[in-house]
Amino acid sequence: MTFVISGDCCSDASCVAVCPMNSIHPAPGEPGFGTGASLFVDPRTCIDCGACADICPVDAAKPADRSAPADVERNAAYFADREPLEATDLDTWEPVSYQVWGGGPRRVLVVGAGPAGMYATRELLLRTTAEITVVDRSEHLGGLVRFGVAPDHPQTKQIIDTFERLVRHPRVHWRPRTDAAALRSGGGRGSDGRGLPDGYDAVVHAIGARRSRRLGIAGEDTACTAENFVAWYNGRPDAPPPPALVGPGAVVVGNGNVALDIARLLLSDEEQLRRTDLVPDVRRTLAASGIKKVVLLGRRGPDQAAYTEPALRELLAVAGDRVELRYQARPTAWTSAGLTLDSGEVIAAGNLFTAIGFEGRPVDGLPFDAERGIVPNVRGAVVGRPGHYVAGWIKRGARGGIGVNKACAQETVMTLVSSSRGAASPGS
Amino acid sequence: MDLTAERLLGSASRLSRDPETEIDWDAPVGDGYGMSPEWSTLYGTPYWDELSEEQQRELTRHESASTATTGIWFEMILQQLILRDIYDKPARSPEFQWALTEIADECRHSIMFAKATTRLVDPAYRPRLLARELGRMFKTVATGETAYAAILVAEEVLDVMQRDWMRDNRVEPLVRTVNHIHVVEESRHMVFAREETRERLAGAGRGRRWVSALVIAIAADMIVSSMVGREVYVNAGLDVDRAVREARQNEHHRSLLRTSCANLMDFLGSVGLLTPAASRVYRRTGLL
Ligand SMILES: Cc1cc2nc3c(=O)[nH]c(=O)nc-3n(C[C@H](O)[C@H](O)[C@H](O)COP(=O)(O)OP(=O)(O)OC[C@H]3O[C@@H](n4cnc5c(N)ncnc54)[C@H](O)[C@@H]3O)c2cc1C
Ligand code: SF4
Ligand code: SF4
Numbered sequence: 001m002t003f004v005i006s007g008d009c010c011s012d013a014s015c016v017a018v019c020p021m022n023s024i025h026p027a028p029g030e031p032g033f034g035t036g037a038s039l040f041v042d043p044r045t046c047i048d049c050g051a052c053a054d055i056c057p058v059d060a061a062k063p064a065d066r067s068a069p070a071d072v073e074r075n076a077a078y079f080a081d082r083e084p085l086e087a088t089d090l091d092t093w094e095p096v097s098y099q100v101w102g103g104g105p106r107r108v109l110v111v112g113a114g115p116a117g118m119y120a121t122r123e124l125l126l127r128t129t130a131e132i133t134v135v136d137r138s139e140h141l142g143g144l145v146r147f148g149v150a151p152d153h154p155q156t157k158q159i160i161d162t163f164e165r166l167v168r169h170p171r172v173h174w175r176p177r178t179d180a181a182a183l184r185s186g187g188g189r190g191s192d193g194r195g196l197p198d199g200y201d202a203v204v205h206a207i208g209a210r211r212s213r214r215l216g217i218a219g220e221d222t223a224c225t226a227e228n229f230v231a232w233y234n235g236r237p238d239a240p241p242p243p244a245l246v247g248p249g250a251v252v253v254g255n256g257n258v259a260l261d262i263a264r265l266l267l268s269d270e271e272q273l274r275r276t277d278l279v280p281d282v283r284r285t286l287a288a289s290g291i292k293k294v295v296l297l298g299r300r301g302p303d304q305a306a307y308t309e310p311a312l313r314e315l316l317a318v319a320g321d322r323v324e325l326r327y328q329a330r331p332t333a334w335t336s337a338g339l340t341l342d343s344g345e346v347i348a349a350g351n352l353f354t355a356i357g358f359e360g361r362p363v364d365g366l367p368f369d370a371e372r373g374i375v376p377n378v379r380g381a382v383v384g385r386p387g388h389y390v391a392g393w394i395k396r397g398a399r400g401g402i403g404v405n406k407a408c409a410q411e412t413v414m415t416l417v418s419s420s421r422g423a424a425s426p427g428s
Numbered sequence: 429m430d431l432t433a434e435r436l437l438g439s440a441s442r443l444s445r446d447p448e449t450e451i452d453w454d455a456p457v458g459d460g461y462g463m464s465p466e467w468s469t470l471y472g473t474p475y476w477d478e479l480s481e482e483q484q485r486e487l488t489r490h491e492s493a494s495t496a497t498t499g500i501w502f503e504m505i506l507q508q509l510i511l512r513d514i515y516d517k518p519a520r521s522p523e524f525q526w527a528l529t530e531i532a533d534e535c536r537h538s539i540m541f542a543k544a545t546t547r548l549v550d551p552a553y554r555p556r557l558l559a560r561e562l563g564r565m566f567k568t569v570a571t572g573e574t575a576y577a578a579i580l581v582a583e584e585v586l587d588v589m590q591r592d593w594m595r596d597n598r599v600e601p602l603v604r605t606v607n608h609i610h611v612v613e614e615s616r617h618m619v620f621a622r623e624e625t626r627e628r629l630a631g632a633g634r635g636r637r638w639v640s641a642l643v644i645a646i647a648a649d650m651i652v653s654s655m656v657g658r659e660v661y662v663n664a665g666l667d668v669d670r671a672v673r674e675a676r677q678n679e680h681h682r683s684l685l686r687t688s689c690a691n692l693m694d695f696l697g698s699v700g701l702l703t704p705a706a707s708r709v710y711r712r713t714g715l716l
Contacts, residue, residue: 001438017591018691020612021443048439050432051615054622055691063435087612090604093595098466101680126687129679165697169716170707 002046003053004067004075007310008155009038009060012403015052021045021087024052025078028407029094034400037257037308040078045087057159070313099414104128105201108416111135111180114143115402116392117206118163119409121172127417130201131171135178139237141167143208145402147236150261152268152276159402180207181364195365196387202416205382206409209360209373209393215253219334226258226355233265233286235279246350247290251339253331254355255298256306260315262353263294267319294319295347297339298327299356358398372397380412381419389416432623433522436616440529445609447540451602457547460600461485462492463593469656472680475670487664490553492603493545495589495655497553499610500541501560502582502651503534505567509575530620533613544606551663555654562650570647573628574640577701578647580621581692583614585652585715588688622695629699641701645709652685652713682714689715 005015005024011034016027023042026032033039038060041052052061064072085092108124110117113136124132140146142160149156167174183197196203212225224242231239250266252259268276270287278286298305302325315323330342338348359373366385369376374397375390382388391412392405400408461484468488470476476484514527545553554560570578590607593599629637661671675681693716696702702710710716 014691018615020608020615047443047612048435049612049615050435050439050619054619088608090594090608091597096464096466096592096596098464098684100466101472101678101683104679122690126690127683161698162694165694165702170711 001048001064002043002075003041003048003050003061004043004064004071005039005041005052006060006062006067006071007038007074007308007314008058008153009056010058010156010159010402011037011039011400012057012159012406013039014055014057014403015039015061018051018055020049020051021047022085022093023047023087025082025085027094034404034407037310037401040075042079042082042084043076044079044084057162058155059158060155071310074309099127099417101127104417105130107131107133107200109133109135109183109197109200109203110206111183111203112143112206112208112392113138113141113163113167113174113176114206114208114392115145115159115163115405116208116395116409117143117204118166119406120204120206120391120413121166123410123413124204124416125166125169125171127413129171131173133173133175133200134167135175135180135183137177137179139176141174141176144210147231147234147239148258149234149402150230150265151234151278152265152272154277156402180205184364195385200387202387202389204389204391204409204412204416205363205366205375205394206391207360207363207394209358209398211359211361212354213357213359215331215354215356217331217333220352220354223334223352223354226254226262226353227358229262229353230258233278233282235282242285243351245285245289245291248292249295249338249347249349250291250293250351250353251295251297251347251349252353252355253297253339254353254357255296255300255304255327256355256357257308257311259296259353259355260307260311262355263296263323264315264318266291266294267315267322272318291351293322293324295324295326295349297329297331297347298325299330301327358393360394360398363394378415380408380415386419429623429627430522432620433526436526436620437522437529439616440526440533440613443612444533445612447536447543447606447609450609451540451605453543453547455602457602458600459485460603461596461598462489462548462600462603463495463589464488464596464599466680467491467589467592467684469675469678469681470671471678473674473678475666475674479666483664483666487660487666489549489600490551490660490664491656492593493549493551494553494657494660495586496541496545496606498555498651498655499582499586500538501555501563501654503538503541505563506579506582507531507534508567509570509579513571513575526620530617533617537610537613540606540609544602547602548600549663551659553657553659556657559650559654566647570643572640573625573632573701574643574647576621576624576628577640577644577696578651580618580625580695581644581648582651583618583621584692585648585685585688587611587614587618589684625695625701626699629701637700638703638705641696641703641706642709644696644701645706645713648715649709649713652715685714686716 013028016024023046108130212227252263273283331339333340334352338346340346362368366375376383377390380389389412391409510527517524594604594607661668
């Protein structure tokens, strides 16, 4: 027997740090970390100590006898053509690296209480003695974990408990319902001439990338974006109501896990919906939609699809043959008759959902790379704006699961701390 | 609980390590660092920069030996706590058998640490008198979550340090091996301690939780502050007053400690043991 990691894993790598046998991969820094959806346990070296399960914030690590056979299979398969790492040969472990203390900032502002902002806060608490102010324009922390992650994945949302403990730390000042714009002094040019809000030594912008990318086809305005639909079914207070759901057919354009989330929820029956923590209104609307069939449209082939295998498996388990996967298809127009493809074919459907990715918005006073939808940065430091840092989706683009933001925020805080240290510190 | 215990017993049968046979105790010991230099209480201070590399290495060997001695001290407390806890439990239960397995592990670890420190440095270390006396009291009276959470605190702090040292090729190979043996077996002990703590706390009222949280925090303070004492600097040939003063203000060291306790604090928070009073103690000790 061994432990295995399921598809619920959000890759925060907490387990990697506690595994005494170096059995969990890919670890941060190893090839493949942050690109796949989850991590894997090497059954050849795992000794069943259970430390990974104990620490996992989303209960994704489990003993094999309590896991789905497909998960056991996936874990074993990942290592099939890799040499086992011999934990007793201590040189096979990642070498240690240290960040040396050197004064650190006194006050830091973190904008955005999604995963990136909260992991940055945690790292700041560990690495510095700074007082940290966390603001979010929402009333709640969690960002897309609360208002993005599908409501039938309550385990994934458990990480919010950890975030909530962080804002109760005595050195953290949590200010919900505060837009970053309200803190900017003198139109983005503070008295220090660096554009920092008064009294802060550094700002970490972790505002995410919420806006849905557009297809750019005729009739798109009456389609529903993932941004809006996801916010609605997660009960975000300011989410616009979706267009009327019209059965029996719907099209979801996109080939990532978000597209799969939408298709899965559209095709869940009443019984399945009841087991989620959907607000009653949304549940009733979904159950009454009359949508019986969903076509999932991908621009490229199945090999290039961005969804993960466990997510696909889950969709097929819920939907069976009511979902049709179409690849190599490019939509050209959307009308009440349906979606026209570049081949001329029309897929009859009452609703169109677009889930082809997200992009960031420019931040006032900071440079912006419109091509990639990010604030240009070097290891988290905003280019040409000393004192300003970015973390999460606004730093890397809208890719990667919740946990990947941890390594990302760690990198940013490391940059922040070393630049606040100056050159003359000991040991560096 | 029995389910966890059963799994842990299975794990132990899959891999337990015997320092007696696994380590060649007669092999000559080199002059490597006793711990990763970054973990020295003086690393990052002006005093550290004034020391020669040889002095730095010597200091880390003493600090490492002193820390291991704190480990032995605490493992003795722990063995008694567990023995008392299972005194009248049914011997056939996995929980009982696991508890004895853990005691056996700890016993082997203590011997291993004792031998390793002998090989590393000449002087012998002991926790200071106050800690020893408080420990004596604690092992006689602590029960339930207080006992198990205190075990957890001690083991977690040690654990994170040792993981760093075992991977660090500047560290003396003997220390690296000893640390890995400890890390492997300790991971099971921590799983057990967490499970017991959770279980004992289920249904605990606010008053009891408040008291337990505070007692655990004070125990943590005692453990952490006992790891490196004045004699370490004396034996390493340093200016003791200056070393103590700079070590006390060493934010780099405090930051490493906070990092090593992060998982622990998450756990304590999740089971409601981070009360305001306890948090104040942890902040003063530098763990939060
Ligand atoms: C629909 C969907 C489902 C997903 N499901 C999963 C999943 O199941 N598992 C998984 O691992 N990952 C999932 N992800 C990915 C994961 O959510 C992201 O990796 C992560 O949320 C990115 O973190 P972030 O902090 O960069 O951004 P966000 O989570 O977007 O957080 C940004 C925060 O900043 C705040 N903010 C923005 N602008 C301002 C401003 N001007 N002033 C103040 N505050 C502001 C926002 O309110 C928000 O709270 C999903 C993503 C989406 C879109
Ligand atoms: S969520 Fe984190 S702790 Fe859990 S299995 Fe995935 S990487 Fe490991
Ligand atoms: S059970 Fe233990 S050895 Fe196995 S993967 Fe988890 S932490 Fe590592």
